[in-house]
Amino acid sequence: MKELPATYWLTELLDVKVLDVDASENDEFLGHRLASSTGRVFGGQVLAQALMAASKTVSADKLVHSCHNYFIRPGDCDHDITYKVHRDLDGRNFSNRRVVALQNNKPIFNLIASFQGESDGYQHQIDMPADIPPPDNLLNENALAEKHKVSLPEHVYSMLNRYRSIEVRPINEEAHFLRSDKKLSQATWFKAKETLPNTASLHRAILAYATDLTLLSTSGRPHGMLWMDENVATASIDHTVWFHANDIKTDQWLLYLMDTPWSGNGRGLNRGSIFTQSGELVASVAQEGLIRIK
Structure with a gap:
């Protein structure tokens, strides 16, 4: 191909x-x-x-x-x-x-x-947090890489400046390549850069694509660890996506809330909830990844 x-x-x-x-x-x-x-x-x-x-x-x-x-x-x-x-x-x-x-x-x-x-059925969902800033005034990952260029390894800066088909805007500038306070969670807005056809299978596949962009880095945050640190090896092991909404639009902003309930034995568990700007929960994610100390 x-x-x-x-x-x-x-x-x-x-x-x-x-x-x-x-x-x-x-x-x-x-x-x-x-x-x-x-x-x-x-x-x-x-x-x-x-x-x-x-x-x-x-x-x-x-x-x-x-x-x-x-x-x-x-x-x-x-x-x-x-x-x-x-x-x-x-x-x-x-x-x-x-x-x-x-x-x-x-x-x-x-x-x-x-x-x-x-199919019809009973409906409920968790609420989207009310204190999440909207994406409009947040910096995307390219702008954050430029802002913090002096602190980034050259190969990481170069990688971040390659074209990416998904635009990601981290909350509080807590990008997966920047060190921040040690915590059990992180959040981003994301959407596809192109205008997409109204094809449900394509939007679902793109959502699955986007769920693997930042999730693994969540389990490193409690330890002040980044995926690019030379003393660690990171990789996805298994990854599950549950699609809730019938109508999912990945060319519109979606909020990705991520948390990590556990890490140990060289692995880290990460979870994610994906919301529309109006607060509809459209998907849930879970992933276990390798975070082994070299």
């Missing part, structure tokens, strides 16, 4: 292509490649492409309501990733899919996703 230019769109990156559909109902897709300063594929990209591949095998009246994901091996930006979809269930109300992401014939990522048709 082609390598996308530095100023890519998410609509391009997540446009996985059919490789093969056979009688055994195993579908294969190929994802576009994107260069990285580290040579590794961003985990959110693999997650989002796998979810798009699964969505292409499900009827349009069913939307993904949960996906459970395991990062097995780091992806290499120089090689194609094949997504093999297994159609485990197509019921009246639910469909279930398993996806294995393969690179050089080895699995690098597994996804299990459940899709559901629209």
Whole structure:
């Protein structure tokens, strides 16, 4: 598959292509490649492409309501990733899919996703905090990197100034690459930079992509640790997203509240709640990551 230019769109990156559909109902897709300063594929990209591949095998009246994901091996930006979809269930109300992401014939990522048709039921949700500043007057990560350039390692500053398809505006300037007070939580606003088509599966895949941008860094905050510190190794291990709302718009501002209830044994647990500006809870996230001391 082609390598996308530095100023890519998410609509391009997540446009996985059919490789093969056979009688055994195993579908294969190929994802576009994107260069990285580290040579590794961003985990959110693999997650989002796998979810798009699964969505292409499900009827349009069913939307993904949960996906459970395991990062097995780091992806290499120089090689194609094949997504093999297994159609485990197509019921009246639910469909279930398993996806294995393969690179050089080895699995690098597994996804299990459940899709559901629209249904009535009881409704409740937690409230969005009332003291969160709106995104309009906050600095995005590019502006914060420029503001704190003298304190950032050169390779980190360079990485932060590469084009990013998601704009992130941290609350209280507590970006994942800046040291702040030791605490158990952090928060950001985010949205896609491009105007997106009204395609539910695409918005859900982009939401999944964005959930992996900052969540892992939360478990380092209580210890004053940053993912770029030379004495630690960090990586996502498993990642789960529950989609609550039927209508999710990722080209509009969304609030990502993150907290970390525990860390130990070289791992950290992180949780997230995602709200619209009007206060609707549209998704919940949980992730366990590696935060091993070298």
